Amino acid sequence: MAGLKLSPIDRQLIEELLEANALQSVNEHLLDQRNGAITVTCADGDQFPDVFWQHTKFQQTQRQNPRIHALSWHGGALACAPCSPVNKIKRADSVFMEQIADAREIKGIDLVALYVHGPCGAAYRKRLNIAQVLAHQHRAKRKVETLNHGVQAASFLHIDYGDKKRTYFVSRKNWEAWAQAKRVRMIA
Numbered sequence: 600m601a602g603l604k605l606s607p608i609d610r611q612l613i614e615e616l617l618e619a620n621a622l623q624s625v626n627e628h629l630l631d632q633r634n635g636a637i638t639v640t641c642a643d644g645d646q647f648p649d650v651f652w653q654h655t656k657f658q659q660t661q662r663q664n665p666r667i668h669a670l671s672w673h674g675g676a677l678a679c680a681p682c683s684p685v686n687k688i689k690r691a692d693s694v695f696m697e698q699i700a701d702a703r704e705i706k707g708i709d710l711v712a713l714y715v716h717g718p719c720g721a722a723y724r725k726r727l728n729i730a731q732v733l734a735h736q737h738r739a740k741r742k743v744e745t746l747n748h749g750v751q752a753a754s755f756l757h758i759d760y761g762d763k764k765r766t767y768f769v770s771r772k773n774w775e776a777w778a779q780a781k782r783v784r785m786i787a
Contacts, residue, residue: 603718604761609729612719614759616729619777622756622767625725627657630753632710635666637702639695639739640714641675641721646764650714650757653766668702670695674721676713676754677732679739683719692739696746708751711743716757729756730783733774 605613618623630636636658640650655665672678672695674685679695686692699711715722715736722732736754743752754769777783 603720603723604780605718605758606723606728607635609717610785612729615781616733616774616777617767618771619720621770621773621777622771623773625653625657625755625766625768628660630657630710630712631751632658632661632666634710635662635668635706635708636710636712637668637670637699637706637708638714639670639672639676639679639699640678641716642671642673642721643720646716646757646759647671649759650716650766653757654712666708668706668708670702670719674715674719675712676715676739677719677722679713679742680735681738683735683739683743684704684725684727695739696726699743699750700747703747703750704752711752712749712755713740713743714755714757716759718759730781733769734778734779736769736784737771737774737778759771 658665678686679692681692715732717729740752740754755766756769757766
C-alpha cells in the first residue's frame with residue numbers, strides 16, 4: 600500500500616463535499632484552544648507530521664506555545680467509531696474513549712480534535728470511501744460528546760492531493776444534510 604493516492608471516487612466525493620460546504624476552511628478562532636487540544640489522529644507517518652504542524656498553526660492565535668495531546672492509532676477518528684471496520688481489536692473504540700477521558704482529567708483539556716485523512720491505508724484496506732470514513736467519524740464524534748460532558752469535539756479531514764496537502768473542518772450540519780441527500784448510510 601506504499602504510495603497511496605486518492606481514488607477517483609474520493610476525489611469526486613471531496614468535490615461534492617466542498618460544493619455542499621460540508622468541508623470548510625478551518626477558522627481556528629472558533630475553537631477554544633487556550634488550554635490546548637486532544638488530537639485523535641491516524642499514525643500514518645506520511646500524514647501525521649503535516650496534521651500535527653497544521654494543528655500547531657491552528658493554536659497560534661490563542662496560545663504562545665502549542666499544547667497538543669496526541670492520541671494516534673491506525674485510522675484516527677475512524678477507529679473511535681463504535682464497531683469500526685478498521686479495528687482488529689474488539690472494542691478498540693473503548694480504549695480511545697478511556698484515553699480521551701484520562702487526557703481530559705490529567706491535562707484539563709476540553710477540546711477534542713477528531714482527524715481522519717485521505718488517502719488512508721486503513722480505510723482503503725476495508726474498501727471505505729471518504730463519505731463512509733466521514734460517517735464513521737461522525738459516529739465517533741457523537742460518542743465522544745456523549746461520554747464526555749462539556750467536551751468540545753471538532754471534526755477534521757486531512758487530504759493529501761499528491762501535489763499539496765490540506766486540512767478541512769467538517770461542518771456537522773452541512774455534512775448531515777449532504778449525507779442525508781446522498782443517502783449515505785449513517786450507521787447508528
